[in-house]
Amino acid sequence: MIVNEQVAVDHGLKKDEYAKICELLKRTPNITELGIFSAMWNEHCSYKSSRLHLKKLPTKGKKVIQGPGENAGVIDIEDNDAIVFKIESHNHPSFIEPYQGAATGVGGIMRDVFTMGARPIANLNSIHFGSPQHKKTKNLLRGVVHGIGGYGNCMGVPTIAGQTSFDNSYNGNILVNAMTLGLVKKDKIFYSKAAGLNKPVIYVGSKTGRDGIHGASMASASFDEKIEEKKPTVQVGDPFTEKLLLEACLELMAGDSIIAIQDMGAAGLTSSSIEMASKGNLGIEINLNKVPCRETKMTPYEIMLSESQERMLIILENGKEEQAKKIFDKWNLDFAVIGKTTKSKKIELYFDEEKVADIPVNTLVENSPMYDRKWKKAKLPKKNKIKKENIKHLKIIDVLKKILANPNVCSKEWIWQQYDHTVMGDTIQKPGGDAGVVRVHGTDKAVAASVDSSAVYCWAHPLTGGKQVVCESFRNLISVGAKPIAITNCLNFGSPENEENMGEFVECVQGIGEASEYLKFPVVSGNVSFYNQTKDQGIKPTPAIGGVGLIKDYKNMITMDFKEVDNLVLVIGKTEGHIDQSLFARTVLDEKNGPPPEVNLFNEKNNGETLLKLIDNSLIKSAHDVSLGGIITAVAKMCIKGKKGINIKKPKYLINEIEYFFAEDQGRYIIEINKKDFKKVADILHKNAVHFDELGTINENELYINDKTKVTIDELSTSNKSWLTNYMSK
């Protein structure tokens, strides 16, 4: 096939990018080489629109062992233990083929983690769908949930937490972000940097097929009416083979024969070999005839661009091939020496004794395009004034029931019951709480993890929204008694070529950066997913933040269920009555404009750290952060979980009841304490200048407001639990 500008454009490259390739090579690339360039230079692999901005994120900290740039981030959790974690998107494939798209998303992120030598110990996910009324939503939701479960359950890794939301803006582009945490000894972490000359390059895992060719390019473009035709670009997952690959890799890693290891994810053999060569400043020579293939007559182009799953590339020490092969034989996996490292600093491919590609590695990596895209700064919208006549007829209990049954607030039990969340025998906080918690096997330590996003806030004001998501993650970890350590982010946006979408990206990243810097909650890994749009309709900006924290003694973990009748309930943090962009404003008042709640980083940090002090002093019986739906929603969920009621007395405030109960001001928590501890708690809060309200007292099974209105917890529970089950069974 003759390569020309049109062929390059068909590969998703821009005309000037093609010109640059010819200039770098000083010749016209052949088709295999063009395929390699298109795979390495697409948005998904090259981060060409985002790199400039991602550089500004804080990535260092005392507990950070490895920041962005490796397969996943690594943090120190003491005693020579470390946690490897990352979140990644699989949005485009999941929309085209929900089961396989979601399944291979989970498979891919687990591979990123065990590539570094860590055994996966927990999975999380953040999934976003279009309006429940949209004709595709139900099937997409079912497919994605089955896919996530199908893969994770078979691997035997518990899915411990997640987030699901519905919004019109995802009608044509759902989001599926998968996160994995793995446990590794600090001195047994594996990296992807090649080293040494003439070292054997080994291919292990599944055979290469024609699935997923151009998957990464597909994920770097918008959808149009022809997306169904892209089904063949979705990879097909085989969790059983991945389980074998996991066990075989960990067995090999127990020895000392591996120099570098890299999983074949997006752009398969192309990106894995090039990344290893690039990091090691070496060349790699591969004989493509040696690559185990599943199908006959595969061309070099297809072999290099296949995204078949469950494969790894390893650079071994010389002479260790036999010993390594034995392990892979035991697990019935392919093992092939396919090439060697060279000093050429080039990627050189041979097929049928002919050289089929010869590209300097730096042209693919360092010289890949980087764009300073134009972007538009967002204005902070004006505040709305709530009109009295719009709210005076509202009954708080009715509104509460409506909010508890809202698709974005309701119980997601229908989803997480389909995920094995208890395998491995260390899940001490299951899905449905503020964060999932797993013990570090055989120790007193536990790791908490949560995944959050607030697309509506980010859409209303990206800078504030970006900050808010990081704070929410911080709060969720603190609510279970964990000290927040670091985050991973999955940045889901529309087209970077659209100035408004690009502006949303730039300002969300800025917000994330500011908050994580202030909270000492650095970003250690992540992923960018652009082009989440259909024709010119983009999604709401949806950065998802995965936070990880440590609980030193798991017996001190906190849960959100109310524990005991007569205990006191307090609200930590000040309620200003911010209603704009709240769930109340959007669903009850039908008001979509206005600014999101303000984020005050000082209060956020101070309130959170003070709550941790209370927890350390064993003064907290239950805790829950206040988020969607405000104070009353948070309290109702604690009642439902604990099967207890509460007598609420609204504190004397300038704001009215609706504002007090439904506002979504930030930096707030609900806590339960024993009456006898009140003075101690109040002293600590006063000493740290933390505002608090006394909200009420726990009772048997009813929620009272100011002694007047009441509702049984059973009734609230039904509102909260039935929506999703009913929706899915219709």
Add this chain to the structure above:
Amino acid sequence: MKSSVITFPGSNCDRDMDVALKKFGFKNKMVWHADAELPKSDLVVLPGGFSYGDYLRCGSMASKSKIMQSVINFANSGGMVMGICNGFQILVETGLVPGVLLRNKYLEFICKNVFVKINDKKNKYFKNVDNEVLEFHIAHNEGNYFCTNDQLKEIEDNNQIAINYCDESGKIEDQFNPNGSIKNIAGIFNKEKNVLGMMPHPERMIDTSLSGEDGSLFFKNLINNLK
């Protein structure tokens, strides 16, 4: 007491079972599926997971694996063999216990706590358990027990039903059946009651910090019965 846990390539509850057995005093050994010989054991456990991927009927390939011939011989000579979840599916495929396990009625994987009522205590698994009802944990996609009417009659005549899904008080009704199993069957024995297959995972219930502690009751009792 010596126990052996068989590890198939896709087993994923083998470690959990190892932890549980050791916690309650068993000297446990992990046995690889490709081995031919079973070590000397008082109890053999087929753990949960996805033995060979289970892309074919669950457990069907595992039932033909090398180690299974020894397990079958061991069972036929009266040895205690317990299959949990995927282990139960494997037992069904070997024919050591009657019936089959179909896909769950609502076609979804289910992971949650359930209550089970002990149907028969004249066996080494449940003898001396004080409770009538235990809170166990299930996590499966194919746990919908089914058998022919003739088989059912035989199972009932021989008192081979081990446990049934029920509510907290022990009521066995359709609404407490999580997967559509015939007669709410959660576990059954072979005729001699030395082989037990059950869907629930007692090994996930051995610690108050986990899903509960009724698994501890089960294992403590089991080791005492074997002494």
